[in-house]
Amino acid sequence: MSEAVKVVVRCRPFNSREKENASDRCITIDQETNQVIMREVDGNPMRNFAYDAVYDSESRQTDVYEQTAKPIVNSCFDGYNGTVFCYGQTGAGKTFTMEGKEEPKELRGIVYNTFYHIFDNIAQQPEGVQTMVTVSFLEIYNEELRDLIGPKGQKLELKESKEKGLHVKGLSQVCIQEANKIDSLLQTGKKNRTVGATLMNAESSRSHSIFMISIETSETNTATGEKMFRVGKLNLVDLAGSERADKTGATGDRLQEGCKINMSLSALGNVISALVEGKGKHVPYRNSKLTRLLQDSLGGNTKTVMVANISPADFNYDETYSTLRYASRAKKIQNKPIVNEDPKDALLKKYLDTITQLENRLKGIGIDDAINGGVTNIPTIQQPVAGVQQEFTSPGTPTANTVVQQTIISTVNEEKLHEMMKKKEEEKQQLLEDMRSKSHESEEKLKQIIQQQTEEKERLMEEIKQKSAEEEKELRRQFSEKQSAAEEERQRVEEEVKTYHEKLQKHMEEAEVERRRKDQLMKEKEEITKRLEEMQAQVIQGKNYEKLEETSKRQQEKMRRQKEELQRRREHEVQYKKELQDAQDEKLELEQQYASAQEEAEVKTKKLKKLWSKYQSSKSEIQDMHTEIQREREDYLYTIRQLERELKLKCKIIDNFIPSEEQSKITTRSTWDEDLDDWKIQSIAAAGNNIKMARPQSSFAGAKNSVRSASSLGNGLRSSTKVDNILNLELEMPERTTQDFGQEKQTSPTMQSSKTYFTYNASNGNGNNNNTQKKKVTRPPSGKRPKTASKEKPLINTAITASDSQQQVYPTSRGLKSSQRFT
Ligand SMILES: Nc1ncnc2c1ncn2[C@@H]1O[C@H](COP(=O)(O)OP(=O)(O)OP(=O)(O)O)[C@@H](O)[C@H]1O
Numbered sequence: 001m002s003e004a005v006k007v008v009v010r011c012r013p014f015n016s017r018e019k020e021n022a023s024d025r026c027i028t029i030d031q032e033t034n035q036v037i038m039r040e041v042d043g044n045p046m047r048n049f050a051y052d053a054v055y056d057s058e059s060r061q062t063d064v065y066e067q068t069a070k071p072i073v074n075s076c077f078d079g080y081n082g083t084v085f086c087y088g089q090t091g092a093g094k095t096f097t098m099e100g101k102e103e104p105k106e107l108r109g110i111v112y113n114t115f116y117h118i119f120d121n122i123a124q125q126p127e128g129v130q131t132m133v134t135v136s137f138l139e140i141y142n143e144e145l146r147d148l149i150g151p152k153g154q155k156l157e158l159k160e161s162k163e164k165g166l167h168v169k170g171l172s173q174v175c176i177q178e179a180n181k182i183d184s185l186l187q188t189g190k191k192n193r194t195v196g197a198t199l200m201n202a203e204s205s206r207s208h209s210i211f212m213i214s215i216e217t218s219e220t221n222t223a224t225g226e227k228m229f230r231v232g233k234l235n236l237v238d239l240a241g242s243e244r245a246d247k248t249g250a251t252g253d254r255l256q257e258g259c260k261i262n263m264s265l266s267a268l269g270n271v272i273s274a275l276v277e278g279k280g281k282h283v284p285y286r287n288s289k290l291t292r293l294l295q296d297s298l299g300g301n302t303k304t305v306m307v308a309n310i311s312p313a314d315f316n317y318d319e320t321y322s323t324l325r326y327a328s329r330a331k332k333i334q335n336k337p338i339v340n341e342d343p344k345d346a347l348l349k350k351y352l353d354t355i356t357q358l359e360n361r362l363k364g365i366g367i368d369d370a371i372n373g374g375v376t377n378i379p380t381i382q383q384p385v386a387g388v389q390q391e392f393t394s395p396g397t398p399t400a401n402t403v404v405q406q407t408i409i410s411t412v413n414e415e416k417l418h419e420m421m422k423k424k425e426e427e428k429q430q431l432l433e434d435m436r437s438k439s440h441e442s443e444e445k446l447k448q449i450i451q452q453q454t455e456e457k458e459r460l461m462e463e464i465k466q467k468s469a470e471e472e473k474e475l476r477r478q479f480s481e482k483q484s485a486a487e488e489e490r491q492r493v494e495e496e497v498k499t500y501h502e503k504l505q506k507h508m509e510e511a512e513v514e515r516r517r518k519d520q521l522m523k524e525k526e527e528i529t530k531r532l533e534e535m536q537a538q539v540i541q542g543k544n545y546e547k548l549e550e551t552s553k554r555q556q557e558k559m560r561r562q563k564e565e566l567q568r569r570r571e572h573e574v575q576y577k578k579e580l581q582d583a584q585d586e587k588l589e590l591e592q593q594y595a596s597a598q599e600e601a602e603v604k605t606k607k608l609k610k611l612w613s614k615y616q617s618s619k620s621e622i623q624d625m626h627t628e629i630q631r632e633r634e635d636y637l638y639t640i641r642q643l644e645r646e647l648k649l650k651c652k653i654i655d656n657f658i659p660s661e662e663q664s665k666i667t668t669r670s671t672w673d674e675d676l677d678d679w680k681i682q683s684i685a686a687a688g689n690n691i692k693m694a695r696p697q698s699s700f701a702g703a704k705n706s707v708r709s710a711s712s713l714g715n716g717l718r719s720s721t722k723v724d725n726i727l728n729l730e731l732e733m734p735e736r737t738t739q740d741f742g743q744e745k746q747t748s749p750t751m752q753s754s755k756t757y758f759t760y761n762a763s764n765g766n767g768n769n770n771n772t773q774k775k776k777v778t779r780p781p782s783g784k785r786p787k788t789a790s791k792e793k794p795l796i797n798t799a800i801t802a803s804d805s806q807q808q809v810y811p812t813s814r815g816l817k818s819s820q821r822f823t
Contacts, residue, residue: 002334005298006052006305007327008068009036011312012093013057017199023313027320029056032606033613036310036324041317045623048616049324051331057312061100065113068305069236073117075303076215076232079339083235083297084110087326088309089319090241090248091201097307098238099190102183111186111211111236118215119179123457125217132216134173135182137189140289141207142260147172148189148209158292166295173214196257198248204241206257208264208290211236231340235297239265239290242319264288269326275299276332303337306330500580507576511569518562525559 011029028037034054038047053067072082086094100109108116122131137148138156145156150172159169174185194206213234218227240261248258267288274283275298285295296302308327310320654663669682684690 002336003303005330005333005335006068007308007331008053008055008064008305009049009051009308009310009324009327010055010059010064010093010097011036011057011310012096014313015091015311018311018313018315021315023315025312026314026317027310027312029054030609030613031056032609035613035616037613037616038317038321038324041314044317044321045619046616047321047324047620048613049328051308051327061097061106061108062113064097064307065108065110065117068307069110069114070117072303072305073114073234074121075337076213076234077121077217077230079217079230079232079341080337081233081235081296081302081340083237083294083302083304084307085235085237085239085294085297085304086307086309087239088241088323089200089311089316090198090204090243092241092309092311092316092319092323094238094241094307094309095203095205097309098236099186102186112182114213114234114236115176115179115182118213123453123460128220130218132214133176134214134216135176135185136168136171136173136212137185137209138168138171138212139193139207139209140264140293141194142257143264143289145171145289146192146207148192149174149185152192158289166292168293194257196254198243198254200243200248201241204243204248205238206240206254206261208240208261209238210293211238228341233340235294235302237294237297239268242322244319264290267291268294271298272326272329272333275334276329297335299333299335301338301340302335304333304335497584504577504580508573511573514569515566518566521562522559525555 009029011027014023014025026039026041028039029035030037031054034051036049036051036054038044038049040046055064069084072080072084076082084098086098088094096109098110100112101107102112118133122133125131135149139146139148145158145168147154147156147170150170154170156168156170158166160166176182176185189209189211193209195203196206198204213236215232215234216229218229220227240257242262242265243258248254267284268291270284270287271291274281283299285291291298297304306327308323310316310323658666666681671680672678673680681687
């Protein structure tokens with residue numbers, strides 16, 4: 001089953017340089033539709049691209065990991081190969097995405113998360129499943145392969161073998177048992193990786209790095225009892241960024257590195273293009289080390305994810321557009337991942353085989369007995385010694401000399417033997433000791449591992465419990481915080497309303513008191529006025545009268561003003577009350593409106609977004625159509641130019657080689673046939689090219705030459721042989737010729753062997769004219785053309801001068817007549 005390369009895009013936040021040069025945002029990430037929208041910049045139209053997933057500058061490392069790399073890591077456990085590679089302009093965030101930092105947790109990139117995930121998976125595997133994890137780390141710097149965790153500065157070579165396939169010879173492979181070992185390994189690799197500062201990135205990677213993880217698992221088949229091995233190889237690739245020298249400000253080494261980087265990236269681009277273009281197309285994997293190493297990841301046996309990193313700033317518009325186009329193309333690559341079962345180069349298998357062999361060897365030399373009951377029964381050392389002793393002490397009838405000799409030899413041999421035995425004994429002891437300690441060590445290790453795993457499990461369980469308890473606590477705390485905040489808010493509003501009411505009440509009371517006081521005053525004043533009037537009526541008015549009247553007037557005026565003031569205050573009070581009521585109503589209404597308006601806004605935003613993306617895609621479709629039309633137009637113009645050239649040639653030939661009167665005759669006899677969508681020319685079947693030309697035959701050779709010169713008489717072009725070819729309306733009259741003319745069948749044998757020339761006469765195509773009758777002239781029985789032929793009149797409009805006896809009735813064709821220049 002083939003599957004497409006998965007492509008995701010991640011946009012980083014603005015960096016300080018972009019902020020300094022006041023760059024604008026030109027990218028919008030729409031996570032609902034998985035689209036990246038590029039706004040219009042400097043006359044470039046708006047563009048949108050869709051991918052498998054998109055991440056904006058707020059996206060978290062874990063989100064990117066969970067949705068992109070995690071599924072691939074899981075499938076490596078099932079025996080699939082996987083590749084995750086980060087692609088993009090320099091400083092776009094590839095290394096941040098791929099590596100990040102180990103602490104704080106939130107900054108861990110794909111490599112870190114992969115390891116924690118791998119060891120989480122291992123911890124959850126059922127009993128009996130064995131796993132082995134190994135890693136390698138290399139860089140491709142200036143087209144050279146370098147080991148990042150092995151001996152420093154060692155250059156490596158790419159090799160291909162039947163057993164291992166394509167591999168890097170001599171590359172270090174480190175076995176990892178715990179996830180946290182990865183940090184030191186990564187640090188070593190990072191220290192060894194080539195980085196350099198450019199204007200675009202203070203820590204720019206100057207090489208492509210590949211972190212290779214191999215996950216080997218073995219499981220026993222419950223039905224057959226056989227061990228099954230699976231190997232999943234995972235490549236985590238952090239590519240160097242594409243860069244423009246004018247932007248990076250690179251010179252010297254940096255510039256050279258940049259060139260090499262761009263070259264290998266363009267080789268990668270060519271591979272992608274070739275794969276996208278389709279079957280049969282040669283894929284240039286061999287053009288760079290990068291593409292050779294990634295051969296399986298692009299169009300091969302691998303599940304691949306490409307992370308395209310981009311900048312949001314219009315300062316990088318061109319680079320971003322190029323990355324997005326690159327990424328769009330990569331989506332079309334089809335891979336064919338398969339499970340790698342029982343591979344020949346499985347390290348785990350080799351390890352397990354070696355362990356079994358060692359165990360068998362131990363059994364073979366009685367290791368158990370040796371351990372339990374001392375060394376006396378070990379045959380390999382005991383038996384030869386016994387044999388030697390027997391040999392030297394065997395009874396016989398020796399002489400005194402021989403006895404002495406034998407005794408000396410025997411003593412010497414015995415000593416040697418003794419020494420040998422001692423040595424062997426020591427070696428054996430040492431071996432046994434080693435084995436014992438090794439087996440003890442392995443037991444201890446096993447116990448330790450089990451103990452560690454159990455502790456780890458317990459710790460994890462404890463951690464999870466703690467975490468969930470903490471989370472619950474945190475949620476509860478947040479909830480109660482929110483609740484108390486809401487309660488506080490409610491109390492505050494209530495308090496406010498209460499204060500408002502109190503103020504109002506106080507105000508009203510004050511106003512009431514004031515009113516009462518004024519009423520009282522008025523009353524008093526009225527009473528006084530009344531009394532005054534009464535008194536005035538009794539007292540004779542002197543000069544005081546005027547004074548009193550004036551005072552009363554002033555008091556009345558004052559009272560009027562006070563009344564007005566009271567009235568004004570009452571009105572104010574009413575107004576105030578009304579306003580308060582309105583404010584409360586408005587507040588309520590606003591509260592209701594806010595909820596519904598927010599919902600409405602959300603719905604409308606969604607609709608707007610949909611419409612917007614539709615608009616965008618239609619726009620880009622139109623743009624594409626324009627480009628297409630432009631291209632077609634150019635094609636058409638090209639074709640027109642070509643046709644014009646051809647037409648000119650034809651016109652030139654006609655004008656120079658066909659007599660003008662013949663041209664006009666042909667033109668007047670031509671009609672456009674709508675049904676056939678072609679020109680119809682009368683008696684076209686008799687035209688030169690439709691008639692078989694006379695082949696040069698030995699018997700006719702002389703005659704043919706004569707005919708050629710005879711037929712070139714028209715229009716003063718007698719000597720031209722080219723004209724012969726054009727003007728010779730030579731006809732061998734086969735049976736079918738008459739059919740071509742649409743006339744009666746003529747089957748006369750004389751006709752079949754005859755040679756006839758045709759030309760239009762002056763009748764302008766009137767078929768009833770006697771002159772228009774075509775006549776056929778047969779050759780003289782000799783078959784030779786008469787030598788006088790060249791002296792005949794021109795072919796064109798020439799009357800036939802064949803003898804009556806030779807003349808046949810020829811099919812009538814409008815205005816066509818045959819001519820012969822030999823009689
Ligand atoms: N998503 C992100 N969030 C926050 N910071 C980011 C993000 N992506 C990148 N950065 C920061 O931007 C800077 C450049 O990123 P990085 O080194 O990963 O770029 P690169 O694509 O690997 O560049 P080069 O190709 O030159 O090596 C770093 O300081 C990095 O921390």
